[in-house]
Amino acid sequence: xxxxxxxxxxxxxxxxxxxxxxxxxxxxxxxxxxxxxxxxxxxxxxxxxxxxxxxxxxxxxxxxxxxxxxxxxxxxxxxxxxxxxxxxxxxxxxxxxxxxxxxxxxxxxxxxxxxxxxxxxxxxxxxxxxxxxxxxxxxxxxxxxxxxxxxxxxxxxxxxxxxxxxxxxxxxxxxxxxxxxxxxxxxxxxxxxxxxxxxxxxxxxxxxxxxxxxxxxxxxxxxxxxxxxxxxxxxxxxxxxxxxxxxxxxxxxxxxxxxxxxxxxxxxxxxxxxxxxxxxxxxxxxxxxxxxxxxxxxxxxxxxxxxxxxxxxxx
Ligand SMILES: Nc1ncnc2c1ncn2[C@@H]1O[C@H](COP(=O)(O)OP(=O)(O)O)[C@@H](O)[C@H]1O
Ligand SMILES: [Mg+2]
Numbered sequence: 001x002x003x004x005x006x007x008x009x010x011x012x013x014x015x016x017x018x019x020x021x022x023x024x025x026x027x028x029x030x031x032x033x034x035x036x037x038x039x040x041x042x043x044x045x046x047x048x049x050x051x052x053x054x055x056x057x058x059x060x061x062x063x064x065x066x067x068x069x070x071x072x073x074x075x076x077x078x079x080x081x082x083x084x085x086x087x088x089x090x091x092x093x094x095x096x097x098x099x100x101x102x103x104x105x106x107x108x109x110x111x112x113x114x115x116x117x118x119x120x121x122x123x124x125x126x127x128x129x130x131x132x133x134x135x136x137x138x139x140x141x142x143x144x145x146x147x148x149x150x151x152x153x154x155x156x157x158x159x160x161x162x163x164x165x166x167x168x169x170x171x172x173x174x175x176x177x178x179x180x181x182x183x184x185x186x187x188x189x190x191x192x193x194x195x196x197x198x199x200x201x202x203x204x205x206x207x208x209x210x211x212x213x214x215x216x217x218x219x220x221x222x223x224x225x226x227x228x229x230x231x232x233x234x235x236x237x238x239x240x241x242x243x244x245x246x247x248x249x250x251x252x253x254x255x256x257x258x259x260x261x262x263x264x265x266x267x268x269x270x271x272x273x274x275x276x277x278x279x280x281x282x283x284x285x286x287x288x289x290x291x292x293x294x295x296x297x298x299x300x301x302x303x304x305x306x307x308x309x310x311x312x313x314x315x
Contacts, residue, residue: 024190024222025052025075029084032070044070045081046246047253052239054189055220059233059261061288062243066254068226069105071243072192075224076100088190101188101221103196108179109167115178116163119149122186152181155211157204172199180208184215191221198228209236210268217265230288234280235268237261242288257288 032045044067052058060068073079074086077093077100086093088100102108109118123145153163156177167175176199183191197205213236216223227233233240242257261280264271271277 022053023051023087024054024056024089025224026050026087027071027074027084028087030074030081030086031083032067032074032079033082043246043248045074045243045254046250048084048255049253050241050255050258052222052224054222057216057223057225057236057238059237059240060224060226060243061228061230061233061240062256063245064228066243066245068243069194072102072194072224072226075190076102076192097190099188100190100192101183101186103176103179103183103191103193105195105198106172108182109175111167114164114166115153115158115170116146116149118167118178119153119182119185120145122182126186149181149185152185153178156181157207173201173204176200177204177208180212187219187221189221191216191223191225193223194226195228196225197232205232206269212236213268230284231272231281234261234277234284235272238263240284242284257284259284259287 027048027050030045030048031043033041033043035041048071060071062068070079074081075088075093075097077086077088077096080086080093088097110121113121120142124142150160150163154160158174158177158181162170162174167178170178176196180193180196183193197208200208209232216236223237225233225236238261240257240259240261241255244254244256246254262276266274
Protein backbone atom coordinates (compact mmCIF):
# COMPACT_ATOMS: atom_id res chain seq x y z
CA UNK A 1 0.00 0.00 0.00
CA UNK A 2 2.65 2.44 1.13
CA UNK A 3 4.86 1.45 -1.76
CA UNK A 4 2.05 2.01 -4.23
CA UNK A 5 1.33 5.45 -2.77
CA UNK A 6 5.03 6.35 -3.06
CA UNK A 7 5.07 5.13 -6.63
CA UNK A 8 2.01 7.23 -7.41
CA UNK A 9 3.57 10.33 -5.90
CA UNK A 10 6.81 9.75 -7.79
CA UNK A 11 4.82 9.44 -11.03
CA UNK A 12 3.02 12.70 -10.30
CA UNK A 13 6.36 14.47 -9.89
CA UNK A 14 7.71 13.04 -13.10
CA UNK A 15 4.60 13.62 -15.20
CA UNK A 16 4.82 17.40 -15.69
CA UNK A 17 8.41 17.11 -16.95
CA UNK A 18 7.44 14.47 -19.50
CA UNK A 19 4.39 16.51 -20.48
CA UNK A 20 6.57 19.57 -21.08
CA UNK A 21 8.78 17.69 -23.51
CA UNK A 22 5.93 16.19 -25.55
CA UNK A 23 2.82 18.23 -24.99
CA UNK A 24 3.05 21.98 -25.38
CA UNK A 25 -0.63 22.76 -24.79
CA UNK A 26 -3.10 20.58 -22.95
CA UNK A 27 -6.76 21.32 -22.40
CA UNK A 28 -8.06 18.95 -19.75
CA UNK A 29 -11.83 18.73 -19.48
CA UNK A 30 -12.13 22.46 -20.13
CA UNK A 31 -15.59 23.98 -19.74
CA UNK A 32 -16.23 27.70 -20.14
CA UNK A 33 -19.51 29.42 -19.27
CA UNK A 34 -20.46 33.07 -19.56
CA UNK A 35 -23.14 34.73 -17.46
CA UNK A 36 -26.09 35.98 -19.47
CA UNK A 37 -27.31 39.54 -18.93
CA UNK A 38 -30.85 38.33 -18.09
CA UNK A 39 -29.58 35.72 -15.58
CA UNK A 40 -28.42 32.16 -16.12
CA UNK A 41 -25.38 31.20 -18.12
CA UNK A 42 -24.33 29.97 -21.53
CA UNK A 43 -21.80 27.19 -22.02
CA UNK A 44 -19.37 28.08 -24.81
CA UNK A 45 -16.73 25.36 -24.53
CA UNK A 46 -17.78 22.01 -23.10
CA UNK A 47 -15.44 19.32 -21.77
CA UNK A 48 -12.66 19.98 -24.24
CA UNK A 49 -9.84 17.46 -24.08
CA UNK A 50 -7.10 18.37 -26.52
CA UNK A 51 -3.37 17.66 -26.33
CA UNK A 52 -1.16 19.61 -28.72
CA UNK A 53 2.44 18.53 -29.17
CA UNK A 54 5.30 21.02 -29.50
CA UNK A 55 5.68 22.12 -33.11
CA UNK A 56 2.16 21.21 -34.26
CA UNK A 57 0.35 23.76 -36.44
CA UNK A 58 -3.29 23.49 -35.44
CA UNK A 59 -5.99 25.28 -37.41
CA UNK A 60 -9.22 25.90 -35.50
CA UNK A 61 -12.36 26.11 -37.62
CA UNK A 62 -16.02 26.48 -36.72
CA UNK A 63 -18.95 28.77 -37.20
CA UNK A 64 -19.10 32.20 -35.55
CA UNK A 65 -19.84 32.02 -31.84
CA UNK A 66 -18.69 28.43 -31.29
CA UNK A 67 -15.87 29.51 -28.98
CA UNK A 68 -12.71 29.72 -31.11
CA UNK A 69 -11.56 33.08 -29.70
CA UNK A 70 -12.50 31.94 -26.21
CA UNK A 71 -10.25 28.90 -26.66
CA UNK A 72 -7.31 31.12 -27.63
CA UNK A 73 -7.85 33.46 -24.67
CA UNK A 74 -7.76 30.44 -22.33
CA UNK A 75 -4.39 29.32 -23.71
CA UNK A 76 -3.08 32.90 -23.55
CA UNK A 77 -4.15 33.19 -19.91
CA UNK A 78 -6.37 36.20 -20.46
CA UNK A 79 -9.31 34.19 -19.13
CA UNK A 80 -9.68 30.97 -17.18
CA UNK A 81 -12.03 28.01 -17.52
CA UNK A 82 -14.90 27.42 -15.11
CA UNK A 83 -13.91 23.77 -14.98
CA UNK A 84 -10.85 21.82 -16.02
CA UNK A 85 -7.31 23.03 -16.62
CA UNK A 86 -5.26 24.64 -19.36
CA UNK A 87 -1.63 23.57 -19.25
CA UNK A 88 1.14 25.17 -21.32
CA UNK A 89 4.60 23.65 -21.24
CA UNK A 90 3.65 21.44 -18.34
CA UNK A 91 2.42 24.28 -16.11
CA UNK A 92 -1.19 25.32 -15.47
CA UNK A 93 -1.87 28.73 -17.02
CA UNK A 94 -2.52 31.28 -14.26
CA UNK A 95 -1.74 34.58 -15.96
CA UNK A 96 -0.91 35.86 -19.44
CA UNK A 97 1.76 33.44 -20.55
CA UNK A 98 5.04 34.91 -21.80
CA UNK A 99 5.54 31.85 -24.00
CA UNK A 100 2.57 32.87 -26.13
CA UNK A 101 2.67 35.33 -29.01
CA UNK A 102 -0.84 36.56 -29.77
CA UNK A 103 -2.28 38.15 -32.88
CA UNK A 104 -5.90 39.07 -32.12
CA UNK A 105 -8.53 39.86 -34.74
CA UNK A 106 -7.94 43.61 -34.36
CA UNK A 107 -6.46 46.40 -32.21
CA UNK A 108 -3.16 44.62 -31.78
CA UNK A 109 -0.84 47.65 -32.10
CA UNK A 110 0.11 50.54 -29.81
CA UNK A 111 -1.54 53.52 -31.56
CA UNK A 112 1.01 56.03 -30.20
CA UNK A 113 4.10 54.15 -31.42
CA UNK A 114 5.44 53.97 -34.95
CA UNK A 115 5.51 50.73 -36.91
CA UNK A 116 9.18 50.15 -36.03
CA UNK A 117 8.64 51.04 -32.36
CA UNK A 118 5.72 48.62 -32.23
CA UNK A 119 7.83 45.77 -33.55
CA UNK A 120 10.84 46.56 -31.31
CA UNK A 121 8.82 47.03 -28.13
CA UNK A 122 8.46 43.37 -27.12
CA UNK A 123 12.03 42.16 -27.71
CA UNK A 124 13.53 45.33 -26.11
CA UNK A 125 11.51 44.83 -22.96
CA UNK A 126 12.30 41.15 -22.88
CA UNK A 127 16.02 42.05 -23.09
CA UNK A 128 16.00 44.49 -20.17
CA UNK A 129 14.02 47.12 -18.26
CA UNK A 130 14.57 50.88 -18.56
CA UNK A 131 17.64 50.86 -16.32
CA UNK A 132 19.42 48.32 -18.49
CA UNK A 133 19.21 50.67 -21.46
CA UNK A 134 22.14 52.70 -20.15
CA UNK A 135 24.49 49.80 -20.91
CA UNK A 136 26.40 49.75 -24.24
CA UNK A 137 25.37 46.11 -24.67
CA UNK A 138 21.75 47.24 -25.05
CA UNK A 139 22.57 49.59 -27.93
CA UNK A 140 24.47 46.87 -29.77
CA UNK A 141 21.52 44.55 -29.22
CA UNK A 142 19.16 47.28 -30.45
CA UNK A 143 21.13 47.78 -33.69
CA UNK A 144 20.93 44.05 -34.43
CA UNK A 145 17.29 43.98 -33.49
CA UNK A 146 16.51 46.89 -35.82
CA UNK A 147 18.16 45.04 -38.69
CA UNK A 148 16.11 41.95 -37.89
CA UNK A 149 12.90 44.00 -37.56
CA UNK A 150 13.59 45.63 -40.93
CA UNK A 151 13.93 42.21 -42.54
CA UNK A 152 10.77 40.96 -40.86
CA UNK A 153 8.70 44.01 -41.89
CA UNK A 154 9.93 43.83 -45.49
CA UNK A 155 9.17 40.12 -45.51
CA UNK A 156 5.63 40.87 -44.37
CA UNK A 157 5.25 43.24 -47.33
CA UNK A 158 5.82 46.66 -45.74
CA UNK A 159 7.99 49.31 -47.36
CA UNK A 160 10.78 51.13 -45.50
CA UNK A 161 8.80 54.38 -45.90
CA UNK A 162 6.08 52.86 -43.67
CA UNK A 163 8.38 52.15 -40.73
CA UNK A 164 7.99 55.61 -39.17
CA UNK A 165 4.22 55.76 -39.73
CA UNK A 166 1.71 55.33 -36.92
CA UNK A 167 -0.91 52.54 -37.03
CA UNK A 168 -3.68 55.08 -37.69
CA UNK A 169 -1.96 56.06 -40.94
CA UNK A 170 -2.09 52.47 -42.26
CA UNK A 171 -4.92 50.41 -43.72
CA UNK A 172 -6.32 47.54 -41.66
CA UNK A 173 -4.46 45.02 -43.79
CA UNK A 174 -1.13 46.82 -43.30
CA UNK A 175 -1.71 47.03 -39.54
CA UNK A 176 -2.33 43.31 -39.50
CA UNK A 177 0.99 42.66 -41.26
CA UNK A 178 2.75 44.74 -38.59
CA UNK A 179 0.94 42.79 -35.86
CA UNK A 180 2.14 39.51 -37.37
CA UNK A 181 5.72 40.85 -37.64
CA UNK A 182 5.46 42.01 -34.02
CA UNK A 183 4.40 38.55 -32.85
CA UNK A 184 7.04 36.70 -34.90
CA UNK A 185 9.84 39.01 -33.67
CA UNK A 186 9.35 37.60 -30.18
CA UNK A 187 10.05 34.10 -31.54
CA UNK A 188 7.38 32.72 -29.22
CA UNK A 189 7.34 28.95 -28.64
CA UNK A 190 3.53 29.24 -28.90
CA UNK A 191 1.85 31.42 -31.49
CA UNK A 192 -1.86 32.20 -31.18
CA UNK A 193 -3.49 33.78 -34.22
CA UNK A 194 -7.16 34.73 -34.26
CA UNK A 195 -8.49 35.21 -37.79
CA UNK A 196 -5.30 37.14 -38.41
CA UNK A 197 -5.68 37.00 -42.20
CA UNK A 198 -9.41 37.67 -42.45
CA UNK A 199 -9.10 41.38 -43.18
CA UNK A 200 -6.55 40.94 -45.98
CA UNK A 201 -7.13 41.02 -49.72
CA UNK A 202 -6.65 37.63 -51.45
CA UNK A 203 -3.15 38.24 -52.85
CA UNK A 204 -1.78 39.67 -49.57
CA UNK A 205 -3.42 36.79 -47.78
CA UNK A 206 -1.78 34.22 -50.05
CA UNK A 207 1.64 35.84 -49.61
CA UNK A 208 1.31 36.04 -45.81
CA UNK A 209 0.15 32.43 -45.66
CA UNK A 210 3.40 31.44 -47.36
CA UNK A 211 5.45 33.70 -45.05
CA UNK A 212 3.81 32.20 -42.00
CA UNK A 213 4.35 28.65 -43.23
CA UNK A 214 8.03 29.46 -43.93
CA UNK A 215 8.46 31.08 -40.51
CA UNK A 216 6.85 28.06 -38.87
CA UNK A 217 9.09 25.68 -40.78
CA UNK A 218 12.22 27.61 -39.69
CA UNK A 219 11.55 27.74 -35.94
CA UNK A 220 8.65 25.25 -35.46
CA UNK A 221 6.60 27.12 -32.89
CA UNK A 222 3.39 25.49 -31.74
CA UNK A 223 0.63 27.35 -33.57
CA UNK A 224 -3.08 27.70 -32.85
CA UNK A 225 -4.53 29.41 -35.89
CA UNK A 226 -8.21 30.36 -35.94
CA UNK A 227 -9.69 30.79 -39.40
CA UNK A 228 -13.01 30.65 -41.21
CA UNK A 229 -11.37 29.40 -44.35
CA UNK A 230 -11.16 25.62 -44.73
CA UNK A 231 -8.71 25.82 -47.61
CA UNK A 232 -6.39 28.11 -45.60
CA UNK A 233 -6.60 25.74 -42.65
CA UNK A 234 -5.63 22.74 -44.77
CA UNK A 235 -2.82 24.56 -46.55
CA UNK A 236 -1.14 25.73 -43.36
CA UNK A 237 -1.92 23.27 -40.64
CA UNK A 238 -0.64 19.86 -39.65
CA UNK A 239 -3.86 19.29 -37.73
CA UNK A 240 -7.36 20.67 -37.97
CA UNK A 241 -9.85 21.08 -35.13
CA UNK A 242 -13.42 21.91 -36.04
CA UNK A 243 -15.57 23.14 -33.15
CA UNK A 244 -19.34 23.27 -33.15
CA UNK A 245 -21.58 25.38 -30.94
CA UNK A 246 -22.50 23.70 -27.68
CA UNK A 247 -26.22 23.12 -27.19
CA UNK A 248 -27.47 23.24 -23.59
CA UNK A 249 -27.92 19.77 -22.15
CA UNK A 250 -25.49 18.06 -24.51
CA UNK A 251 -23.03 15.83 -22.73
CA UNK A 252 -20.26 15.48 -25.31
CA UNK A 253 -17.46 17.91 -26.10
CA UNK A 254 -17.90 20.47 -28.84
CA UNK A 255 -14.96 19.24 -30.87
CA UNK A 256 -16.59 18.11 -34.12
CA UNK A 257 -13.47 17.05 -36.03
CA UNK A 258 -9.88 16.47 -34.87
CA UNK A 259 -7.79 15.46 -37.83
CA UNK A 260 -4.16 15.21 -38.91
CA UNK A 261 -3.33 16.94 -42.21
CA UNK A 262 -0.65 15.41 -44.42
CA UNK A 263 2.22 17.89 -44.49
CA UNK A 264 4.18 18.69 -47.66
CA UNK A 265 7.00 21.11 -48.44
CA UNK A 266 5.83 22.36 -51.83
CA UNK A 267 4.91 26.09 -52.18
CA UNK A 268 1.31 26.73 -51.15
CA UNK A 269 0.41 28.14 -54.57
CA UNK A 270 1.40 24.76 -56.08
CA UNK A 271 -0.10 22.72 -53.27
CA UNK A 272 -3.53 24.34 -53.52
CA UNK A 273 -3.81 23.28 -57.17
CA UNK A 274 -2.98 19.60 -56.67
CA UNK A 275 -5.62 16.91 -56.96
CA UNK A 276 -4.58 15.52 -53.60
CA UNK A 277 -5.34 18.85 -51.94
CA UNK A 278 -8.70 19.14 -53.70
CA UNK A 279 -9.63 15.67 -52.41
CA UNK A 280 -8.55 16.58 -48.90
CA UNK A 281 -10.60 19.78 -49.06
CA UNK A 282 -13.68 17.85 -50.20
CA UNK A 283 -13.12 15.27 -47.48
CA UNK A 284 -13.08 17.91 -44.73
CA UNK A 285 -16.06 19.75 -46.13
CA UNK A 286 -17.99 16.48 -46.09
CA UNK A 287 -16.95 15.81 -42.51
CA UNK A 288 -17.75 19.22 -41.15
CA UNK A 289 -20.05 21.06 -43.51
CA UNK A 290 -23.21 20.48 -45.42
CA UNK A 291 -24.28 22.41 -48.48
CA UNK A 292 -27.50 24.24 -47.73
CA UNK A 293 -29.52 26.87 -49.56
CA UNK A 294 -27.77 29.60 -47.65
CA UNK A 295 -24.25 28.28 -48.34
CA UNK A 296 -22.17 25.96 -46.21
CA UNK A 297 -23.35 25.11 -42.75
CA UNK A 298 -21.81 23.09 -39.94
CA UNK A 299 -23.50 19.79 -39.19
CA UNK A 300 -23.34 18.82 -35.52
CA UNK A 301 -22.67 15.14 -36.08
CA UNK A 302 -20.15 14.78 -33.26
CA UNK A 303 -17.76 13.19 -35.74
CA UNK A 304 -14.17 12.81 -34.66
CA UNK A 305 -12.05 11.36 -37.41
CA UNK A 306 -8.43 10.63 -37.94
CA UNK A 307 -7.14 11.35 -41.43
CA UNK A 308 -4.95 8.69 -43.08
CA UNK A 309 -1.30 9.74 -43.37
CA UNK A 310 0.11 10.80 -46.72
CA UNK A 311 0.49 7.73 -48.89
CA UNK A 312 -2.18 5.76 -47.03
CA UNK A 313 -5.04 7.49 -48.83
CA UNK A 314 -6.78 5.42 -51.49
CA UNK A 315 -6.58 7.02 -54.92
N1 LIG B 1 -16.44 37.87 -22.19
C1 LIG B 1 -17.61 37.35 -22.61
N2 LIG B 1 -18.73 37.52 -21.89
C2 LIG B 1 -19.90 36.97 -22.30
N3 LIG B 1 -20.05 36.23 -23.41
C3 LIG B 1 -18.97 36.05 -24.15
C4 LIG B 1 -17.68 36.58 -23.81
N4 LIG B 1 -16.78 36.20 -24.75
C5 LIG B 1 -17.46 35.47 -25.64
N5 LIG B 1 -18.75 35.37 -25.30
C6 LIG B 1 -19.79 34.60 -26.02
O1 LIG B 1 -19.26 33.28 -26.20
C7 LIG B 1 -19.58 32.80 -27.46
C8 LIG B 1 -18.32 32.38 -28.19
O2 LIG B 1 -17.57 33.52 -28.49
P1 LIG B 1 -16.21 33.46 -29.30
O3 LIG B 1 -15.23 32.65 -28.56
O4 LIG B 1 -15.84 34.88 -29.58
O5 LIG B 1 -16.64 32.69 -30.63
P2 LIG B 1 -15.91 32.61 -32.05
O6 LIG B 1 -14.55 33.19 -31.91
O7 LIG B 1 -15.92 31.16 -32.40
O8 LIG B 1 -16.77 33.39 -33.00
C9 LIG B 1 -20.39 33.88 -28.16
O9 LIG B 1 -21.75 33.58 -28.01
C10 LIG B 1 -20.03 35.11 -27.42
O10 LIG B 1 -21.07 36.04 -27.46
MG1 LIG C 1 -13.65 34.91 -32.80
